[in-house]
C-alpha cells in the first residue's frame with residue numbers, strides 16, 4: 311500500500327528521521343514511540359506537508375513528488391493538535407476541504423452527524439474546545455475517497471462515545487473499501503477495538519517493527 315525508501319528528514323540541517331526502506335501492507339498500522347521520537351514528522355512527511363529527501367509511493371502508482379496532486383487526493387491527515395484560522399466555521403472548512411477532496415454528495419453531512427460536528431456547525435473555530443477541534447479535524451481527514459488516512463493521536467481529547475463511533479466507521483472503511491490507516495497514540499490503542507495489522511516502534515530517528 312505504501313512504500314518508503316531512502317527517506318531522510320532534517321529540520322535546519324539536523325536529521326531527525328531516517329527510513330532506508332519501509333513497506334506498509336494494507337490495513338491499520340500503529341506507530342508508537344516516546345515524545346519527540348519522530349511520529350508526527352513521519353506522518354506530516356507521508357501526508358506531503360514537509361520537504362524531505364527520498365521516495366514515497368502509494369499503491370505502486372502515485373509518487374509523492376512526481377504526482378503530488380493525485381497522491382494528495384488519496385492521502386488524508388488529521389493533526390495531533392489541529393489549529394485553524396479562528397474566524398472560520400466548521401461548515402466553512404468542511405465545505406472547502408470537501409470540494410478539494412471531491413467528497414461525494416451528502417458525505418460531509420453524514421460525517422458531521424456521526425462525529426457530532428453538526429452541533430457546532432456554524433460556530434467559529436476560535437470558540438472551539440480542544441475536543442471540538444479534534445472532531446472537526448477527524449471529519450476533514452475522512453472526506454473524499456482516501457486510500458490512506460493518517461490519524462495522529464485520534465484518542466486525545468475525544469469523548470468516549472464519539473471515539474466508539476469513529477472506530478466503528480474506521481472498521482467499516484477498512485473492511486468495505488480497503489482504506490488503510492496509520493495511527494499514533496500515547497494511550498492504549500486497544501481502546502479503539504480495532505484489529506491492528508502491524509505495530510511499529512519509532513525511536514532514535516528510525517522506525518522498526520515492534521517486538
Ligand SMILES: Nc1ncnc2c1ncn2[C@@H]1O[C@H](COP(=O)(O)OP(=O)(O)OP(=O)(O)O)[C@@H](O)[C@H]1O
Pocket residue numbers: 321322326343344345346347348349350351352390
Ligand atoms: N518544526 C520543527 N523544527 C525543528 N525541529 C522539529 C520541528 N518539529 C519537530 N522537530 C524535532 O523533530 C523531532 C521529532 O519530533 P516529532 O514532533 O516528530 O515527535 P513525536 O514523536 O510526534 O512526538 P510527540 O509524541 O511528543 O508528539 C524532535 O526532536 C523535535 O524537536
